[in-house]
Amino acid sequence: MKAQFFTLLAVCLLPTVMSEGSSADWCYHLHTCNYTTWSHTVVEHCNGTQQSPVNIVTTDVKEDASLTAFNFTGFDDNSTVLQIQNADGKSVKVGLDDSKMSVSGGGLPGVYKTQQMHLHWGNGSSAPGSEHTVNGKQYPMELHIVNMKSTHPNISVALGDSTGLAVLGFFIEATNDTGYPESWKNLTSYLSSIPNKGDTVDIMYQFTMDSLLQGVDRTKYYRYLGSLTTPSCNEAVVWTVFKEPIKVSQDLINLFSTTVYINTTNHPLMTNTYRGVQPLNTRVITTQRSSATTPYHTLSISTTTTAALLLYSLLSWL
Ligand SMILES: *[C@@H]1O[C@H](CO)[C@@H](O)[C@H](O)[C@H]1NC(C)=O
Ligand SMILES: *[C@@H]1O[C@H](CO)[C@@H](O)[C@H](O)[C@H]1NC(C)=O
Ligand SMILES: *[C@@H]1O[C@H](CO)[C@@H](O)[C@H](O)[C@H]1NC(C)=O
Ligand SMILES: *[C@@H]1O[C@H](CO)[C@@H](O)[C@H](O)[C@H]1NC(C)=O
Ligand SMILES: *[C@@H]1O[C@H](CO)[C@@H](O)[C@H](O)[C@H]1NC(C)=O
Ligand SMILES: *[C@@H]1O[C@H](CO)[C@@H](O)[C@H](O)[C@H]1NC(C)=O
Ligand SMILES: *[C@@H]1O[C@H](CO)[C@@H](O)[C@H](O)[C@H]1NC(C)=O
Ligand SMILES: *[C@@H]1O[C@H](CO)[C@@H](O)[C@H](O)[C@H]1NC(C)=O
Ligand SMILES: *[C@@H]1O[C@H](CO)[C@@H](O)[C@H](O)[C@H]1NC(C)=O
Ligand SMILES: [Zn+2]
Numbered sequence: 001m002k003a004q005f006f007t008l009l010a011v012c013l014l015p016t017v018m019s020e021g022s023s024a025d026w027c028y029h030l031h032t033c034n035y036t037t038w039s040h041t042v043v044e045h046c047n048g049t050q051q052s053p054v055n056i057v058t059t060d061v062k063e064d065a066s067l068t069a070f071n072f073t074g075f076d077d078n079s080t081v082l083q084i085q086n087a088d089g090k091s092v093k094v095g096l097d098d099s100k101m102s103v104s105g106g107g108l109p110g111v112y113k114t115q116q117m118h119l120h121w122g123n124g125s126s127a128p129g130s131e132h133t134v135n136g137k138q139y140p141m142e143l144h145i146v147n148m149k150s151t152h153p154n155i156s157v158a159l160g161d162s163t164g165l166a167v168l169g170f171f172i173e174a175t176n177d178t179g180y181p182e183s184w185k186n187l188t189s190y191l192s193s194i195p196n197k198g199d200t201v202d203i204m205y206q207f208t209m210d211s212l213l214q215g216v217d218r219t220k221y222y223r224y225l226g227s228l229t230t231p232s233c234n235e236a237v238v239w240t241v242f243k244e245p246i247k248v249s250q251d252l253i254n255l256f257s258t259t260v261y262i263n264t265t266n267h268p269l270m271t272n273t274y275r276g277v278q279p280l281n282t283r284v285i286t287t288q289r290s291s292a293t294t295p296y297h298t299l300s301i302s303t304t305t306t307a308a309l310l311l312y313s314l315l316s317w318l
Contacts, residue, residue: 051278052226053131074101112147183211
């Protein structure tokens with residue numbers, strides 16, 4: 001499980017170890033080094049025509065009847081949330097158990113295994129840092145849940161498929177109370193254990209993915225085809241951006257920009273970890289039909305486990 005997590009980290013967020021593209025380091029929002037130059041200084045895909053994030057102009061969004069409810073498997077299981085990591089001084093990432101978690105339905109072309117989630121933020125709740133924007137509005141933070149098409153053997157293959165990855169994006173909005181909700185209080189309590197680049201701690205059995213997403217109607221979302229929002233920006237992502245934000249109290253949001261560092265504690269804090277919006281070009285953003293009322297349902301892990309055990313016992317007969 002651990003090996004799996006680190007393999008994924010290596011390929012998903014550490015541009016320096018990617019086999020393709022240049023190994024040049026990159027940054028988000030410094031005067032001397034920022035996302036505006038990725039397309040010519042970093043790697044080959046960042047100059048593409050189907051890049052992410054984008055600004056969602058709600059009046060241009062088209063309805064698509066194929067955007068049905070999602071199936072979330074293992075999101076109600078607290079054993080699927082593995083470790084939290086200061087990922088290369090660029091993000092905070094949580095490793096998820098892709099042998100127990102998956103996403104399907106939602107108009108996705110198949111089943112996608114859930115591998116990790118990570119966050120993008122600005123500088124506290126009043127200096128926003130979401131990647132996608134809606135009618136120009138930028139939210140304080142954005143959560144990304146990264147899923148890989150189950151038929152692909154590894155990320156290298158997935159990055160060569162325009163729908164190889166499915167990323168679920170959730171906006172995070174600030175509330176005025178404190179320590180809310182409990183799941184986010186619990187998650188953020190581990191930030192002080194990962195101040196330095198590469199620090200990792202185990203967070204199994206503390207909370208579920210469902211508890212982090214509480215309050216969001218997961219039948220309401222936008223859909224478009226785009227890219228990774230970090231170099232090498234491969235155009236391999238089916239994007240889902242949920243309309244309703246997750247509500248998290250401002251004190252917890254502030255912890256991200258005041259607790260974790262880009263390298264070690266004598267270096268700058270990790271702030272403004274978002275790419276600016278990219279041109280939509282000819283792409284059209286879609287959403288489910290407004291008449292669609294099918295409720296989503298969360299599959300309990302026990303169903304899947306039972307199925308897996310059944311399959312295992314069948315196989316052992318052969
Ligand atoms: C981004 O970086 C470029 C090149 O280093 C620089 O010219 C530009 O002023 C920077 N932009 C901002 C907003 O800092
Ligand atoms: C992006 O850059 C690569 C490598 O420099 C080049 O081959 C390609 O034509 C560029 N693509 C676009 C859309 O500019
Ligand atoms: C949800 O998952 C169940 C069990 O894997 C499957 O039977 C059902 O068809 C799935 N629904 C969708 C919409 O994919
Ligand atoms: C972030 O906000 C703090 C407190 O307002 C400020 O001191 C710091 O300079 C800001 N950092 C950046 C990178 O804007
Ligand atoms: C990914 O899988 C493909 C097909 O099985 C294989 O050729 C390739 O070597 C694998 N790449 C990595 C990095 O494991
Ligand atoms: C939070 O408090 C500030 C200042 O007291 C106020 O301007 C803002 O509207 C409040 N936000 C919410 C969501 O209640
Ligand atoms: C996180 O949740 C676990 C399990 O309920 C609990 O033991 C721990 O005290 C919680 N931590 C915080 C900071 O809430
Ligand atoms: C984790 O899930 C198990 C099984 O559902 C449950 O017994 C346990 O109380 C949960 N732990 C926490 C901290 O919620
Ligand atoms: C990060 O910190 C380590 C240990 O202090 C140091 O060796 C390294 O040069 C630092 N890297 C950067 C980019 O500052
Ligand atoms: Zn992301």
